[in-house]
Amino acid sequence: MKHEEELEETRLNKFLSHNSKYSRREADRLIEEGKVKVNGKVVDNLATKVTINDEVHINKTLIKEDKNKMPTVIIYNKPKGEIVSKKDPQGRKTIYDSLDKRYQHFMSVGRLDYASEGLLLLSDSVKIVDALMHSNLERKYKLKVNGTIGPKVESAMMQGLELEDATDGAFKTSKIKSMTFAPFIGYSIQSNNENFSKIKVAIVEGKNRELRRFFAHFGLDIMDLKRYEFGGISLNNLPTGKSRFLSKEEYRNLRSFLNESEDDRSF
Template identity: 55%
Template sequence: MRLNKYIAHHSSYSRREADKAIQDGYARVDGEIQDNPATQVDEKEVIVYVSGKQITPRDKYTVIVYNKPKGELVTKSDPKGRRTIYDGLDKQYKHFIPVGRLDYATEGVLLLTDASKIATALMNSNLERIYKVKIKGEITSEMESAMMNGMTIDDASAGGHSHSKITSMTFAPFIGYKIQKSEHNYSVLKIAISEGQNREIRRFFAHFGTDVADLKRISFAEVELNNLPTGKTRFLSRSEYSALTTFMKAEQKLKRERGEK
């Protein structure tokens, strides 16, 4: 296993933070300073210290659910001084890693964890994400066809951030959708998707000339928002942890079959 990956997997360091600590000479492997993040280490045998503190392999981890409000960025800090999720979270969660991102104007279920391997596995998964969406205007037959069959957009800049470098985007068929209201002024629907692409839903509807007025994620896999108040957190329930454990075991099995570490 790469040294930076080992540190990130078994500590609160992100991969980027691990890279910097290693390159700055703060990492020791079996007593010797290593400044190359790609250094290979034996996860079962190696002894690693970062800034004088031993990195201990662990299987235990914590996952919390945060009902993210609108108007918070999913980032550690913002050069413009805008509010981030860490301004709303308790201090004990300042080192937790968000599972993906919800944009500034999107609210709802955001998972955070103290284990980067959990965050990475969930982010890259095709687990179901359910959103409640309010759009301006009616839901057209073209929208429904794209939701059912998927589509590729050569120019997906509409609906994206002004600084985004993404051009084309392919949308997989939605897992499902349910129209709750469709009128000339606005429409409301629930959609279930298996991806987490950058501003995917906003880009999808923007392709049809429609703005998303409100967007709320109400569940991520087995984890539902339920009655969690806006801006509050909770731990996963026993059943939610059980489902996550089952998922992680399946991921590890798949990695072994692929010959990955």
């Protein structure tokens, strides 16, 4: 167990987003407007950090993490056409419009873009979310691409790829241009045809539209993308748009991972 002086600090906007109905952008605005107090004092510095021992108020409402509450992790089978965000400026549907109200304060472990679907982990523990997001645990995907998976694609999957210009397949607003793609952990081509091909892949990251950028470099657009496993946690038969708790075995595996990566026996 960590001593009090060693408690992990979290950005205030992240703490508010995690423990209230507000998004980080909305939390920033509340902080700037002087509506947030930490330990009785108004703060307006967006860089402010807090620990679970701090008392945080929005106006007169106490926003405080329960230190004794056991953290919860759920699996959500995200459908296409939902944004992984609490609010969308364009007014599109978000995962929180579909999730039960008791999960409105949960944070997602990474994202799946609007056109992607499948396994999304969410938790009410910042520590768990951060640990899983920055882990090297396997992420497994089923892909459908609009063409043939040739020798050059297979070679890059096995050996990795470094691109100075990886903007194909990226969001138009992305500021990330160059990317290094680590060798895939594994892949299995299910079908390979001129019109479209299907493949299963296993990688260790998957952010910044990594897979869409990788295949776009070879002139292949991803028509369908579904994540079906993360760190040994699988969708199994969970219907699209539904959520479930982890099984006892999945929780045991998660505890083992957290203990190994953080040496933290408190979970």
